[in-house]
Amino acid sequence: MGVAGCGKSSLGQALAEALGWVYIEGDAHHAPASIAKMRAGIALTDADRSGWLDTLGAELVRHPQGVVLACSALKRAYRERLRAARPGLGFVFLEITRELSLQRVAERAADHLFPVSLxxxxxxxxxxxxxxxxxxxxxxxxxxxxxxxxxLAWAKGEGA
Structure with a gap:
């Protein structure tokens, strides 16, 4: 979890592969209206994210054998909704500076729905x-x- 450009998708895919778990790309589950808003440079609201969080929670439940979900989960309330769907859910928070986030988002602008302006x-x-x-x-x-x-060390209980 984390802000745009922190590497959620890249790390999530690598972690899921290493653990033999299912990988879920959270961005793939946004409603078309939310995708249109983001592409237009309009930030999503809590209301926009509500159905998305429900969908992600259902996806977590569908994969009891192990799952890695890449999603922003920016607010504690969002994380609590995901934890309610999957008790014991852990989060890897990718901390990034504003400057590095801006750089990475700009570099992928042609291939991603999320603009630098957000x-x-x-x-x-x-x-x-x-x-x-x-x-x-x-x-x-x-x-x-x-x-x-x-x-991996953390997910396997070997410490952080």
Whole structure:
């Protein structure tokens, strides 16, 4: 979880593959109206995200054998809704600076629905999960391999 450009999809795919779990791309489950809003540079509201969170919660339930979900989960209330669907759910929080987020989002602009103009809205909405139980904080500036090693050790209960 984390703001745009932090590497949720890349780390999520690598983690799911390493664990032999199902990977779910949260962005693929946004309503068409929400995708249109984001493409138009309009930040999503809690109401826009409500159905999306319900869908993601249902996806978590559908895969009891193990699942990695890449989604922003910016607010504690969003994370609590996902935890309610899947008790014991853990979150890997990819912490990123505004500058690095802007750079990464700009670099992928041609291939992604999320425009650079919305990065600041993500940071404004972010409620850091650092003090929450079941959260591993990982520096988004680390190499993918270092991130994966930290996340795997944590997921396997070997510490953070």
């Amino acid at each position: 990065v600041d809205s993500q940071f404004a909405a972010l409620e850091s999960p650092v003090d929450e139980v079941g959260v591993l904080s990982v520096d988004a500036a680390l190499s993918r391999g270092e991130q994966l090693n930290q996340a």
